[in-house]
């Protein structure tokens with residue numbers, strides 16, 4: 001099956017955000033990936049609610065919101081109201097993860113958990129049934145344009161095996177440094193959602209690049 005492609009708007013031209021979103025609307029992208037950074041959980045600040053509202057105003061594709069923020073429970077309701085279809089909170093930012101998952105489930109959005117590169121997938125063994133999507137970071141979160149971490153393949157294989165053993169449907173999303181070289185290997189390993197920021201927005205033809213990732 002063709003993967004779900006979620007271009008990351010972080011790499012877009014923010015001075016032309018309407019044009020960039022319209023390009024994604026026209027493309028074969030499935031979702032739009034939205035990176036929210038708070039300058040605390042990660043050493044960078046991206047953008048917040050007014051920018052998301054501007055994106056949402058023009059977007060015709062579901063919004064996949066990746067929260068790189070501390071205490072995400074403070075804001076998930078707001079993100080849902082701003083049109084989030086999927087919300088991922090970071091495992092490392094949630095000492096009471098089960099409570100966060102319940103909150104997302106009650107909001108009726110796709111329930112996501114993001115994992116830093118050093119965080120073992122085994123830590124999700126007892127919550128996998130409550131999770132719809134794992135956003136597996138294949139770079140250290142905080143910045144676009146970084147190099148893909150090769151150990152990601154083995155994490156994907158392990159997580160896919162865990163989901164199969166528990167007989168639970170799970171989206172495995174790869175976030176960071178995705179390109180046309182690693183995309184087929186990631187899908188082969190068991191991923192089904194690919195986020196791509198710089199590879200799409202720095203391409204001469206982003207629409208063709210998205211189509212290429214979709215295979």
Ligand SMILES: O=C(CO)[C@H](O)[C@H](O)COP(=O)(O)O
Nearest residue numbers: 141142144145176177197198
């Ligand atoms: O979550 C992220 C960074 O923290 C971004 O989604 C990710 O880096 C995508 O950008 P690129 O494809 O350029 O690596």
Ligand SMILES: [Fe+2]
Nearest residue numbers: 033035066175
């Ligand atoms: Fe992201």
